[in-house]
Amino acid sequence: MHVVSNLAKSCLLATVIFWIIAGTDYMDMDMILVIFLSFIPIFFIATIVILGSIYVIFWLRVNENFSKRQVYKTFYPYYAIIAFGIAVFGIISSGFDIYIIAFFTSAFITTSQSWIWFAKEKQR
Amino acid sequence: MxxxxxxxxxxxxxxxxxxxxxxxxxxxxxxxxxxxxxxxxxxxxxxxxxxxxxxxxxxxxxxxxxxxxxxxxxxxxxxxxxxxxxxxxxxxxxxxxxxxxxxxxxxxxxxxxxxxxxxxxxxxxxxxxxxxxxxxxxxxxxxxxxxxxxxxxxxxxxxxxxxxxxxxxxxxxxxxxxxxxxxxxxxxxxxxxxxxxxxxxDLNTKNELVKPDDVSEEKLKKEKQLGTTLLGLLNLLIVLYIITDIASLIIGEDTSAPTLSSLVHNGIYTLIASIVIAIVIILYFFRGNLNFYTENRTLKNLTFLWIFLNIILIALIAIKNQNYITSFGLTYKRIGVHIYILLTLAGLITTFLKVLNIKNMVFLFRRNTQIAFIVLILMSTINWDQTITAYNLKHANGFDVNYLINLSNRNAILLNDKKDALSISESDKNRISTKYRTYMITLRQRDWQEWSYENFLIEDNNSNSE
Incomplete structure (x- = not known):
């Protein structure tokens, strides 16, 4: 599986979504450096989450009899529902803080897209 | 498009x-x-x-x-x-x-x-x-x-x-x-x-149990013996419990709040847990082949008796809860107990139908989730704050005015209308007035997206008073 390209795309997507949402609260010229630096923590979080939850499912379940498409169709619905539940809980617990909303929204969208990138890779 | x-x-x-x-x-x-x-x-x-x-x-x-x-x-x-x-x-x-x-x-x-x-x-x-x-x-x-x-x-x-x-x-x-x-x-x-x-x-799972092709007669006989003995003894125990419970309800004169509270809160949850365990026991014995065993009549009759006695137990719990409500008023917790009782009763009836009609566990899960959904919708149609307040002011032998004031604003109008007729302290009356005023301000400050039926009610009242 193309883990590195998946992580790179996910990291970029997460950063864009995070700052589109967080930027609605406050944004100016000085923030550009912060935005670029934010790639580092976002990359670490994306790596941990994607490798620890999505990649491991594909790695464990994909075999000759069980395709990536089947893995996606079997596990993604439950993954999405649990991830959404955690995101809603986190957002409500934070009192709808804009940075928390940005974090969980970017995490949910990025992990969902990451599932698709993994599932759509051609199986060897 | x-x-x-x-x-x-x-x-x-x-x-x-x-x-x-x-x-x-x-x-x-x-x-x-x-x-x-x-x-x-x-x-x-x-x-x-x-x-x-x-x-x-x-x-x-x-x-x-x-x-x-x-x-x-x-x-x-x-x-x-x-x-x-x-x-x-x-x-x-x-x-x-x-x-x-x-x-x-x-x-x-x-x-x-x-x-x-x-x-x-x-x-x-x-x-x-x-x-x-x-x-x-x-x-x-x-x-x-x-x-x-x-x-x-x-x-x-x-x-x-x-x-x-x-x-x-x-x-x-x-x-x-x-x-x-x-x-x-x-x-x-x-x-x-x-x-x-x-x-x-789910689409491939039917409600009916399927009769197996080969069944070990010996194994079923032993399981039937165990079930009959267990349910027979449990029936005896529950009869004894019901007799003592009825006696304590008739004789019992100590209706102080702590006694009733302990009777209701400590007793009810344990009893409901026992009914849930009873359902689990029934489901265990009627999970499969025993349903088709030709000599299961005694076990089935004992099961129906056990369900019937558990329904009596539920009725007794409901009476205790109702006594508590009559004496000390309605609260969310006490309403919760009634709803809990209703759901448990539904569980017992669906278990009875499962055994009677030889249905599987999925049937039980399907029917009970449907019932839970209907109960949720029915419960949502009631303004509970208003109901609790109206009941406590009209019917309860005693009530906690603090509890009523601390409920949501949806009882503010009723409380304000009745406050002068109540024998409560001046400070409580002031708290009710403040609650009412705050509620009126909140209603008026709402944008049209936030309107509820009460907005139209106060509009009507205002135009009538003008």
């Missing part, structure tokens, strides 16, 4: 919910949801399950507007997922409706995105690529232009002056993002999807 209609719905979503509390907006959203679902899934709306769930969803939308309570909002949300699930696959159980409804609402876009590549219809594939290409065409240059404008600003004062004059403050980005959220949601629900594994498993 699809995108235009969903786009309009998305703008409506933002107008309804952006920086607003729940009120009239939820009811309008419910109608918009039905319109979108009916427009994109006309076939599904010919199915009677979909029609029933649409009516239920409309009913919860009206109730949410009338009652404006947490439970009515929860009931409306559950009915929303149920309806979407019914549209996605009408023949499944209600819990699969919920699963499909939830999955469609939160991840429909990603699911369809995943399916696109497998679609052999090149025309639709081309359409999707065009949208992605268009997004790239606008998005990427826009991001780079903004970055470079910000960079050039520091290099040239004249350019800086020029850029500073450009103001986009009239654009509310958060409002636009809310529109995007609305678009995502309406786009997701426009074509409901299913969780394949769960839906197929």
């Amino acid at each position: 699809k995108h235009i209609l969903i786009g309009i719905a998305a703008i409506l979503f933002s107008i309804l919910f952006y920086e607003q509390r729940i009120g009239l907006n939820l009811s309008i959203f419910s109608l918009a949801t039905i319109a979108i679902l009916a427009f994109y899934n006309p076939k599904a709306f010919k199915n009677r399950y979909t029609i029933i769930h649409t009516i239920l969803y409309i009913a919860t939308a009206i109730v949410a507007f009338m009652q404006h309570s947490y439970i009515s909002i929860i009931a409306n949300c559950v009915a929303f997922f149920t309806l979407i699930g019914a549209v996605s696959e009408g023949k499944t159980s209600i819990y699969v409706y919920w699963l499909n409804g939830l999955y469609t609402s939160i991840a429909g876009f990603f699911h369809r995105n995943f399916e696109v590549n497998d679609d052999v219809e090149k025309v639709s594939l081309k359409k999707d690529i065009d949208i992605i290409h268009l997004t790239k065409l606008i998005g990427i240059p826009l991001v780079f232009i903004v970055v470079f404008i910000l960079l050039y600003k520091n290099g040239n004062p004249m350019f800086n002056n020029l850029v500073s004059k450009i103001s986009f403050e009239f654009i509310n980005v958060q409002w636009i993002l809310f529109c995007v959220l609305g678009y995502y949601l309406f786009s997701n629900i426009s074509k409901p999807i299913i969780v394949e594994s769960a839906t197929l498993a």
